[in-house]
Amino acid sequence: MIYVLRLGHRKGRDLRISTHCGLVARAFGADAIIYTGDYDKKMMESVKDVADRWGGNFKVFYEKQWKKFLSSFEGKIIHLTMYGLPVDAVINNIREIRGDKVIVIGGEKVPAELYKMADYNIAIGKQPHSEVAALAVFLDKLFKGDELNKDFENAKIKVIPQEKGKKVVEVNRYKSKQS
Amino acid sequence: MIYVLRLGHRKGRDLRISTHCGLVARAFGADAIIYTGDYDKKMMESVKDVADRWGGNFKVFYEKQWKKFLSSFEGKIIHLTMYGLPVDAVINNIREIRGDKVIVIGGEKVPAELYKMADYNIAIGKQPHSEVAALAVFLDKLFKGDELNKDFENAKIKVIPQEKGKKVVEVNRYKSKQS
Numbered sequence: 001m002i003y004v005l006r007l008g009h010r011k012g013r014d015l016r017i018s019t020h021c022g023l024v025a026r027a028f029g030a031d032a033i034i035y036t037g038d039y040d041k042k043m044m045e046s047v048k049d050v051a052d053r054w055g056g057n058f059k060v061f062y063e064k065q066w067k068k069f070l071s072s073f074e075g076k077i078i079h080l081t082m083y084g085l086p087v088d089a090v091i092n093n094i095r096e097i098r099g100d101k102v103i104v105i106g107g108e109k110v111p112a113e114l115y116k117m118a119d120y121n122i123a124i125g126k127q128p129h130s131e132v133a134a135l136a137v138f139l140d141k142l143f144k145g146d147e148l149n150k151d152f153e154n155a156k157i158k159v160i161p162q163e164k165g166k167k168v169v170e171v172n173r174y175k176s177k178q179s
Numbered sequence: 180m181i182y183v184l185r186l187g188h189r190k191g192r193d194l195r196i197s198t199h200c201g202l203v204a205r206a207f208g209a210d211a212i213i214y215t216g217d218y219d220k221k222m223m224e225s226v227k228d229v230a231d232r233w234g235g236n237f238k239v240f241y242e243k244q245w246k247k248f249l250s251s252f253e254g255k256i257i258h259l260t261m262y263g264l265p266v267d268a269v270i271n272n273i274r275e276i277r278g279d280k281v282i283v284i285g286g287e288k289v290p291a292e293l294y295k296m297a298d299y300n301i302a303i304g305k306q307p308h309s310e311v312a313a314l315a316v317f318l319d320k321l322f323k324g325d326e327l328n329k330d331f332e333n334a335k336i337k338v339i340p341q342e343k344g345k346k347v348v349e350v351n352r353y354k355s356k357q358s
Binding site for chain 1: 192195203205207263264267291294303307308309312324331338341345
């Protein structure tokens with residue numbers, strides 16, 4: 001399982017960024033997101049709602065105590081930070097890890113202890129940018145781009161790619177079983 | 180030149196997402212971002228401020244009329260949308276384009292005409308996620324990851340990658356000229 005741990009959500013201010021973290025985690029192949037910081041039912045429901053309509057088994061959790069969670073996590077802790085080691089230098093090692101992984105993303109203020117608790121502190125470039133971007137690019141490199149072609153089972157709607165315009169179809173489960 | 184056009188910024192609501200779009204554009208190798216929608220001086224200043232401290236020649240512009248801008252743009256228009264063609268199918272063609280490119284990203288509501296104006300409508304996966312993620316992954320694929328190792332000239336500060344913790348140094352221009 002690949003979990004994403006999103007640190008320090010702030011209600012209101014982080015609404016859209018935290019939502020994007022959840023959607024990116026799902027779309028780029030993680031199995032679940034765990035939010036810490038403010039408990040924000042509405043924001044989490046909006047991520048669950050997308051997961052429900054667009055398919056797959058993505059899960060959304062809330063965890064009050066991130067430190068306790070990470071201390072008892074049985075698997076590797078991967079922290080994405082602009083201060084860490086270049087992703088290209090470590091991605092092959094990460095890919096070979098057996099067992100669960102949790103990918104930790106900030107958060108306005110990342111506690112210093114996290115750098116020590118993490119098995120890997122990994123930088124997606126050394127420039128300031130975005131936890132949303134860091135998560136997407138990390139997962140894309142981890143899965144070598146294959147995650148973008150993944151089919152999400154039990155989707156209620158799906159996109160049919162177009163050169164121009166939009167095509168979204170409702171998935172008729174009975175029909176698709178027949179074909 | 181590679182421009183990013185960020186459609187329909189809304190003051191307040193989109194503050195953090197639009198800021199992340201600007202930082203991602205810069206960090207992943209674009210030359211400039213152009214914001215449309217609400218004029219938001221403070222948000223644009225915050226992106227410029229990062230560009231100033233962390234180096235390079237990244238530019239930030241505002242454009243009231245996106246349609247007029249795109250109509251007179253002399254180069255290729257690349258629109259990132261979950262409804263478009265898979266990025267893997269077109270990225271090699273995009274890489275070979277000579278001349279300027281503008282990468283267009285939404286915005287809550289993307290006008291239907293944009294799909295027709297665009298030379299390419301490209302999907303970073305067929306799932307709903309984030310314009311910040313789409314932009315980062317697109318640029319990372321365009322530059323084959325090399326953008327992450329780029330040095331930004333005239334930086335006032337830079338990161339020295341660490342296995343644990345943070346190391347940021349102030350760049351002493353006189354000294355660095357000597358060494």
